[in-house]
Amino acid sequence: MIELSNVKAFYPGGEGLELVNVTVKPGEFVYLIGPSGAGKSSVLKLIYMDIKPQSGFVRVNGFNSLNMKRKQIPLLRRKLGIIFQDFKLLTDRTVFENVAFTLNVTNSRQRDIKRKVLRVLAEVGLRHKENKMPHELSGGEQQRVAIARALVNEPIILLADEITGNLDPLSEEDIISLLEKIHAKGTAILMATHDNRLVRGKNRKIIRIEKGRTIN
Amino acid sequence: MITGYRYAIVEGFRGLKRAKFSTSISIFTIFLSLVIIAVFLIFILNVHWIVAQIQSRMELEAFIDNSYIQPQIDQLLLQIHEIEGVEEVRYISKQEAAEIFREQFGEDAFKILEDNPLPASFQIRLKPEYRSSEPTQNIFSEILKLDGIDEIIYRHDLLMILERYMHIFLVVIIVMGSLLALSSMILVSNTIKLIIYSRRKTIEIMKLVGATRSFIRRPFLIEGIVQGCLGGGLAALLFYLLFKIINIEIPNLIFVDTRIYLLLLILGIVLGFSGSVIALRKFIKY
Ligand SMILES: Nc1ncnc2c1ncn2[C@@H]1O[C@H](COP(=O)(O)OP(=O)(O)OP(=O)(O)O)[C@@H](O)[C@H]1O
Numbered sequence: 001m002i003e004l005s006n007v008k009a010f011y012p013g014g015e016g017l018e019l020v021n022v023t024v025k026p027g028e029f030v031y032l033i034g035p036s037g038a039g040k041s042s043v044l045k046l047i048y049m050d051i052k053p054q055s056g057f058v059r060v061n062g063f064n065s066l067n068m069k070r071k072q073i074p075l076l077r078r079k080l081g082i083i084f085q086d087f088k089l090l091t092d093r094t095v096f097e098n099v100a101f102t103l104n105v106t107n108s109r110q111r112d113i114k115r116k117v118l119r120v121l122a123e124v125g126l127r128h129k130e131n132k133m134p135h136e137l138s139g140g141e142q143q144r145v146a147i148a149r150a151l152v153n154e155p156i157i158l159l160a161d162e163i164t165g166n167l168d169p170l171s172e173e174d175i176i177s178l179l180e181k182i183h184a185k186g187t188a189i190l191m192a193t194h195d196n197r198l199v200r201g202k203n204r205k206i207i208r209i210e211k212g213r214t215i216n
Numbered sequence: 217m218i219t220g221y222r223y224a225i226v227e228g229f230r231g232l233k234r235a236k237f238s239t240s241i242s243i244f245t246i247f248l249s250l251v252i253i254a255v256f257l258i259f260i261l262n263v264h265w266i267v268a269q270i271q272s273r274m275e276l277e278a279f280i281d282n283s284y285i286q287p288q289i290d291q292l293l294l295q296i297h298e299i300e301g302v303e304e305v306r307y308i309s310k311q312e313a314a315e316i317f318r319e320q321f322g323e324d325a326f327k328i329l330e331d332n333p334l335p336a337s338f339q340i341r342l343k344p345e346y347r348s349s350e351p352t353q354n355i356f357s358e359i360l361k362l363d364g365i366d367e368i369i370y371r372h373d374l375l376m377i378l379e380r381y382m383h384i385f386l387v388v389i390i391v392m393g394s395l396l397a398l399s400s401m402i403l404v405s406n407t408i409k410l411i412i413y414s415r416r417k418t419i420e421i422m423k424l425v426g427a428t429r430s431f432i433r434r435p436f437l438i439e440g441i442v443q444g445c446l447g448g449g450l451a452a453l454l455f456y457l458l459f460k461i462i463n464i465e466i467p468n469l470i471f472v473d474t475r476i477y478l479l480l481l482i483l484g485i486v487l488g489f490s491g492s493v494i495a496l497r498k499f500i501k502y
Pocket residue numbers: 011012013015016034035036037038039040041042043162194
């Protein structure tokens with residue numbers, strides 16, 4: 001489903017990825033672990049085609065970086081759910097509007113939007129906060145809104161970039177168990193983190209990355 | 217499709233409300249540039265109108281040989297009438313000329329003379345498209361070639377001066393108008409850039425969740441068009457009221473083509489729209 005094969009990708013400054021190999025199969029829960037600056041975010045950017053490899057290739061759900069047109073990037077991203085450490089919510093819109101945003105952007109019908117948004121809000125446990133503004137929510141709740149927004153399009157995979165980095169331990173646990181629930185329903189997850197504790201005692205597939213190189 | 221446009225319109229207006237200050241500046245910029253452009257335009261239209269008035273009053277006066285008698289004169293009139301560019305030829309007999317003279321200079325001016333010294337003449341009016349100096353010159357020499365025409369009078373020098381100034385005016389005003397339109401477009405695009413910049417986070421999220429380029433651009437283009445409409449509409453309103461007042465106070469002082477209101481509105485929309493297009497190029501690259 002997702003495959004990065006012998007990817008090299010450098011930023012103008014000369015930093016970047018030396019040699020990356022990653023595969024994620026449908027329904028898998030994969031951790032991408034490495035220290036700060038190792039290149040985790042860059043791997044995710046390659047997957048949602050925010051950056052292009054200089055050599056090697058990236059394949060995502062039938063799209064291939066070698067022959068993909070820029071115009072197809074939006075179509076690819078509609079199949080991905082992306083979540084960040086800093087939530088990236090729209091501060092001037094309600095919880096409902098934030099989640100509906102994904103569907104508005106992809107031209108869904110108004111009636112479908114309401115149904116889908118309420119369902120996914122229930123799934124992340126925020127059905128009762130649909131009319132709140134982001135600043136009225138705790139960090140953990142805000143991250144759930146972001147997860148709802150990523151899920152509402154029924155993506156094939158969630159790409160999570162250090163999503164518990166801003167949260168207290170309790171909220172962190174909440175979010176992790178939410179992800180596990182989502183995974184149990186069949187959505188693949190690729191979770192980037194520098195935090196080894198998150199995988200301790202869990203039997204998960206792990207890809208380690210250091211200085212721009214993945215280590216199997 | 218339809219839901220997409222509705223969303224863009226809703227978003228566009230939402231954006232206008234959110235960035236009230238920048239939006240007002242943008243509208244004001246469009247308004248001000250259009251007012252200045254319109255002043256230029258009205259000025260040039262009026263100069264043009266005055267020149268046309270003067271041209272239409274400038275007739276050629278061709279004096280007829282004293283020995284010519286009526287059948288020959290009729291023949292001559294027909295010949296002149298056939299020359300290309302001649303609109304109307306009026307015959308002024310010796311008696312009529314004397315009468316006109318009397319009207320202008322008083323009853324007794326002729327009494328000292330026993331004979332009427334004034335020659336008969338033709339008053340020749342040209343078609344509008346032949347009234348500038350070059351074609352007039354050509355017709356002038358055509359008529360002079362005819363047997364029986366002694367002399368032709370017309371104010372060639374005045375016509376030349378008018379035309380020369382018209383040309384200079386036109387060039388100056390077109391250059392200044394274009395510079396103004398260009399600078400206001402840059403100004404508008406800068407203001408819209410600020411508006412877009414203030415919403416870069418929204419744009420970033422739009423990109424992440426799979427919005428197409430045209431979808432992201434659409435609300436901003438709508439905002440540009442709305443700003444242009446408002447700026448242009450205000451300018452049109454201002455001139456509408458202004459002309460109304462002037463026409464009540466001093467009727468027929470200026471000549472106004474009512475299409476100018478529509479023109480202002482369209483120019484405003486063009487300014488707002490192109491300002492947005494220029495601004496967007498910087499922000500949405502894929
Ligand atoms: N936009 C960019 N321009 C230039 N260099 C960049 C850019 N983004 C990242 N880098 C560099 O690429 C390398 C990998 O960065 P990346 O963000 O992928 O690391 P990371 O593993 O996500 O780190 P962190 O855990 O701190 O988020 C770093 O050395 C970083 O400085």
